[in-house]
Amino acid sequence: MVYRWPSGIVSVLFLTCGLVASAQEEAHPLCACKPREVGRSGSRNDWEGYKKAVKWHYSVEEAMKIARAEGRMVFWQQIVGDLDKEGC
Amino acid sequence: MRTVTFSDGDVARVVGDTCVSAWRNKRPDMKIPDGLYKGLSWSIRFSNGAAAHNLASIFADPDGTVIHAVPGVLDPAAFKESLEFARALRARMYEGAVRRKDADQICAEAHRVAADKTEDRVLREAHKRLAGKALNVKALPATLFDGMQKVYS
Numbered sequence: 001m002v003y004r005w006p007s008g009i010v011s012v013l014f015l016t017c018g019l020v021a022s023a024q025e026e027a028h029p030l031c032a033c034k035p036r037e038v039g040r041s042g043s044r045n046d047w048e049g050y051k052k053a054v055k056w057h058y059s060v061e062e063a064m065k066i067a068r069a070e071g072r073m074v075f076w077q078q079i080v081g082d083l084d085k086e087g088c
Numbered sequence: 089m090r091t092v093t094f095s096d097g098d099v100a101r102v103v104g105d106t107c108v109s110a111w112r113n114k115r116p117d118m119k120i121p122d123g124l125y126k127g128l129s130w131s132i133r134f135s136n137g138a139a140a141h142n143l144a145s146i147f148a149d150p151d152g153t154v155i156h157a158v159p160g161v162l163d164p165a166a167f168k169e170s171l172e173f174a175r176a177l178r179a180r181m182y183e184g185a186v187r188r189k190d191a192d193q194i195c196a197e198a199h200r201v202a203a204d205k206t207e208d209r210v211l212r213e214a215h216k217r218l219a220g221k222a223l224n225v226k227a228l229p230a231t232l233f234d235g236m237q238k239v240y241s
Contacts, residue, residue, distance in 0.1 A: 068150035073148065073178060075147055079112070
């Protein structure tokens with residue numbers, strides 16, 4: 001005998017799966033990054049690395065003043081969070 | 089980008105050689121605790137263009153002219169490509185430190201051409217927006233790329 005799932009139960013299961021999946025796609029409440037934006041993991045976490053690598057200034061105006069004197073461009077990174085901290 | 093792109097020695101060298109760098113929190117009212125990712129032993133690598141509503145890399149001349157701006161995460165290769173685009177465009181817009189009279193037209197045309205060439209949807213949209221109007225750092229709206237996440241998604 002072949003047991004057939006009642007179509008109502010199947011629909012409910014699909015709906016539940018959909019809701020669970022969409023909940024997992026929700027943005028992180030703090031950084032608004034969706035899990036599916038994550039590509040791959042591959043390198044050791046190195047929070048100290050960026051602090052040593054690029055010299056950051058706290059204000060664009062200050063950076064512009066230095067850039068003007070040295071004839072360089074200004075690179076300005078707009079972020080959400082604090083670059084000195086390990087937030088987003 | 090911090091633990092991947094800005095920790096990359098080559099990126100740091102090129103940025104240091106060609107730019108003076110600054111950062112700004114575009115949503116200072118949003119409270120993000122320090123150590124959000126503490127204990128995470130592996131870096132999370134995002135795809136290029138992700139978090140387009142949160143992140144933007146902006147390249148400008150010291151006179152305030154925005155030369156290039158890219159929303160979202162950029163891996164080292166994409167970042168260096170954007171930086172090189174900005175450097176080359178700046179060299180065309182300025183003769184030494186003097187801004188050419190047609191600098192705005194040169195900038196707009198370069199972005200139009202780049203928008204047509206690139207296959208990256210986020211980058212294409214960014215180029216289109218930059219081709220439309222000359223921007224200055226002082227008047228640059230923090231919301232310039234808000235809504236770009238829809239393009240990425």
